Amino acid sequence: MTQHLVDPHAPRDLKAFIADLPKAELHVHHVGSASPRIVSELAARHPDSKVPTDPEALADYFTFTDFAHFIDVYLSVVDLIRTPEDVRLLTYEVARDLARQQVRYAELTITPFSSTRRGIDERAFMDAIEDARKAAEAEFGTVLRWCFDIPGEAGLEAAEETTRLATDDRLRPEGLVSFGLGGPEVGVERPQFKPYFDRAIAAGLHSVPHAGETTGPQTVWDALTHLRAERIGHGTSSAQDPKLLAHLAEHRIALEVCPTSNIATRAVRTLDEHPIKEFVRAGVLVTINSDDPPMFGTDLDNEYAVAARLLDLDERGLAELAKNAVEASFLDTAGKARITGEIDACTAQWLSR
Ligand SMILES: O=C(O)c1cccc(C(=O)CC[C@H]2O[C@@H](n3cnc4c(=O)[nH]cnc43)[C@H](O)[C@@H]2O)c1
Numbered sequence: 178m179t180q181h182l183v184d185p186h187a188p189r190d191l192k193a194f195i196a197d198l199p200k201a202e203l204h205v206h207h208v209g210s211a212s213p214r215i216v217s218e219l220a221a222r223h224p225d226s227k228v229p230t231d232p233e234a235l236a237d238y239f240t241f242t243d244f245a246h247f248i249d250v251y252l253s254v255v256d257l258i259r260t261p262e263d264v265r266l267l268t269y270e271v272a273r274d275l276a277r278q279q280v281r282y283a284e285l286t287i288t289p290f291s292s293t294r295r296g297i298d299e300r301a302f303m304d305a306i307e308d309a310r311k312a313a314e315a316e317f318g319t320v321l322r323w324c325f326d327i328p329g330e331a332g333l334e335a336a337e338e339t340t341r342l343a344t345d346d347r348l349r350p351e352g353l354v355s356f357g358l359g360g361p362e363v364g365v366e367r368p369q370f371k372p373y374f375d376r377a378i379a380a381g382l383h384s385v386p387h388a389g390e391t392t393g394p395q396t397v398w399d400a401l402t403h404l405r406a407e408r409i410g411h412g413t414s415s416a417q418d419p420k421l422l423a424h425l426a427e428h429r430i431a432l433e434v435c436p437t438s439n440i441a442t443r444a445v446r447t448l449d450e451h452p453i454k455e456f457v458r459a460g461v462l463v464t465i466n467s468d469d470p471p472m473f474g475t476d477l478d479n480e481y482a483v484a485a486r487l488l489d490l491d492e493r494g495l496a497e498l499a500k501n502a503v504e505a506s507f508l509d510t511a512g513k514a515r516i517t518g519e520i521d522a523c524t525a526q527w528l529s530r
Pocket residue numbers: 206209248251252255286287288290291292294326328329330331359360361387390438468469
């Protein structure tokens with residue numbers, strides 16, 4: 178069961194502060210954010226699927242033996258998303274869950290290749306996510322932006338298709354800001370994706386590959402050198418290389434840290450062994466994120482509570498972490514100033530109580 182991942186140690190007041198704190202989420206996957214209710218509903222609609230409909234069985238199903246097992250389970254949930262209406266509903270509900278946690282801005286990682294190869298029409302797919310994005314902003318005030326990621330293990334065919342979908346002016350959605358690379362890292366060398374990242378960057382997209390989640394620091398170097406990464410998804414193994422940490426700190430290349438994810442996929446053994454403290458000590462810009470929250474029995478608020486414990490933070494420290502995410506985001510200057518102002522106002526109000 179994954180419930181034990183929710184941090185029981187955070188003091189009550191700090192939990193309430195985190196719940197109130199305006200936040201930005203920079204590393205959260207689209208299908209990986211499907212709530213148990215949505216997954217159960219979709220699984221009931223598709224009885225041929227192996228995904229359980231019962232929420233308790235679902236919690237067991239979302240307990241992973243290793244990263245490869247996690248990806249298998251992830252793809253079984255991807256298999257449940259079969260129509261543009263499924264895509265729209267999922268996206269809108271994800272935004273609702275983010276808004277409930279005072280997330281003002283989120284960059285959602287979407288894998289369009291996984292949907293188009295399963296038969297969803299590409300135009301209808303783009304319309305569905307854009308429709309949900311506009312509805313979410315109007316109704317919840319949460320601004321959504323997209324990162325389209327290549328599922329690296331699916332090879333260069335997937336890279337070509339993702340790049341086409343991200344750069345074709347007739348298809349490219351208005352909310353798209355960045356280009357990523359996800360899935361397993363072992364045997365999926367970053368340099369082979371350089372031509373695809375070059376095209377995406379030339380089309381104005383930011384580079385945000387996963388790297389160093391399940392392999393060593395060389396993968397992070399490769400992401401920086403070959404894919405011109407502006408932020409790194411996870412980057413956990415960077416802690417093994419002091420020169421890399423110094424490089425990340427000097428160039429303000431943020432790490433998208435997702436502590437509970439790293440435990441759930443068994444990339445890191447225990448939270449107390451998570452290298453987040455080393456990142457902070459080295460002066461790296463650390464952002465806190467949730468990755469695939471319901472699958473890992475967490476949410477963004479809980480990840481902030483975990484970070485508060487691991488880094489021994491009070492309200493001011495948590496506000497700084499929230500501001501790191503705003504700084505590292507691809508929001509425009511006015512958008513950054515607005516959310517930073519909200520974080521400061523919320524913190525001042527809490528401290529004056
Ligand atoms: O869709 C397919 O048919 C397909 C075929 C072969 C391989 C893949 C993938 O590897 C998909 C990976 C999938 O996982 C997403 N994801 C979610 N959380 C994480 C994470 O923490 N680290 C890496 N990848 C993650 C990723 O966005 C892809 O959608 C697919």
